[in-house]
Amino acid sequence: MPELPDITIYLEALEKRILGQTLEAVRIxxxxxxxxxxxxxxxxxxxxxxxxxxxxxxxxxxxEDELWLVLHLMIAGRLHWHPLKPAxxxxxxxxxxxxxxxxxxxxxxxxxxxFSSGSLLWTEAGSKKRASLHxxxxxxxxxxxxxxxxxxxxxxxEQFTARLxxxxxxxxxxxxxxxxxxxxxxxxxDEILWEAKLSPLALTQRLQALDIQRLYEAIRITLTGWTDRxxxxxxxxxxEKVTAFRQGMAVHGRYKQPCPRCSTPIQRIRYADNETxxxxxxxxSGKLLADRALSRxxxxxxxxxxxxxxLLISQKRQ
Ligand SMILES: [Zn+2]
Numbered sequence: 045m046p047e048l049p050d051i052t053i054y055l056e057a058l059e060k061r062i063l064g065q066t067l068e069a070v071r072i073x074x075x076x077x078x079x080x081x082x083x084x085x086x087x088x089x090x091x092x093x094x095x096x097x098x099x100x101x102x103x104x105x106x107x108e109d110e111l112w113l114v115l116h117l118m119i120a121g122r123l124h125w126h127p128l129k130p131a132x133x134x135x136x137x138x139x140x141x142x143x144x145x146x147x148x149x150x151x152x153x154x155x156x157x158x159f160s161s162g163s164l165l166w167t168e169a170g171s172k173k174r175a176s177l178h179x180x181x182x183x184x185x186x187x188x189x190x191x192x193x194x195x196x197x198x199x200x201x202e203q204f205t206a207r208l209x210x211x212x213x214x215x216x217x218x219x220x221x222x223x224x225x226x227x228x229x230x231x232x233x234d235e236i237l238w239e240a241k242l243s244p245l246a247l248t249q250r251l252q253a254l255d256i257q258r259l260y261e262a263i264r265i266t267l268t269g270w271t272d273r274x275x276x277x278x279x280x281x282x283x284e285k286v287t288a289f290r291q292g293m294a295v296h297g298r299y300k301q302p303c304p305r306c307s308t309p310i311q312r313i314r315y316a317d318n319e320t321x322x323x324x325x326x327x328x329s330g331k332l333l334a335d336r337a338l339s340r341x342x343x344x345x346x347x348x349x350x351x352x353x354x355l356l357i358s359q360k361r362q
Pocket of ligand 1: 303304305306307308323324325326327
């Protein structure tokens with residue numbers, strides 16, 4: 045799922061292309077995409093884009109009259125930019141309202157937002173359609189979609205510590221919980237924990253003050269470092285290569301490959317729909333987390349999700 049660095053780069057690319065432009069039409073072909081009925085989507089047509097904003101892992105397009113389009117890409121949703129082509133000579137195949145606009149082809153194509161400058165095409169790979177569009181009104185409407193995670197890049201270390209210790213979770217779960225922290229998911233939580241040299245399964249309320257401070261700094265280093273890097277890579281182009289598995293990541297998606305710090309093969313903890321990657325030497329004093337006690341604990345009841353794993357571990361250690 046695109047996380048804070050990817051969403052930031054999407055927003056910067058969109059600002060350059062649609063800020064001040066008029067949204068002429070929205071073409072939706074996926075019946076599952078739009079999750080709100082009021083205000084109607086049709087009321088967005090003809091309005092100018094006044095601002096863009098990130099809300100957790102969502103992209104918010106602010107139009108005139110306090111109208112907001114809120115896009116949640118989920119795991120496989122991606123955005124693509126098609127500049128408006130100059131009007132072609134009229135003939136049968138290119139005339140009509142959508143002349144010069146990209147086709148939205150299901151099942152991959154979900155929708156197209158047609159601006160005066162070009163079209164923002166929204167696609168989603170795979171058969172599970174999870175991406176969502178909400179149309180809301182004003183700050184109150186936006187707030188209703190805010191999971192409430194702390195914005196770590198603007199939070200003080202005291203605010204961060206208070207939020208981290210507000211519940212006793214494994215670090216992996218705490219960092220990727222959108223109700224606790226904003227914009228972090230499975231990929232960057234792996235990278236942050238490697239940077240901080242902390243175990244993904246350490247319990248938050250057992251951490252030492254020094255560990256918490258290192259974690260706070262690791263989050264800032266990882267998120268700003270990757271945002272800078274992705275900005276440099278996109279080099280002013282629209283970001284078309286958004287993926288959770290980036291070349292240059294230290295541990296995420298790098299099972300069995302050498303840790304860039306100590307060369308130990310990266311390990312993983314698997315659950316049904318995902319996995320967590322870590323370096324045993326750097327992060328867990330050499331311990332293999334999916335080994336021995338944990339696998340005994342989990343053998344009969346392998347967790348289906350990170351939440352279940354979190355629950356099993358906090359019960360076991362209390
Ligand atoms: Zn290492």
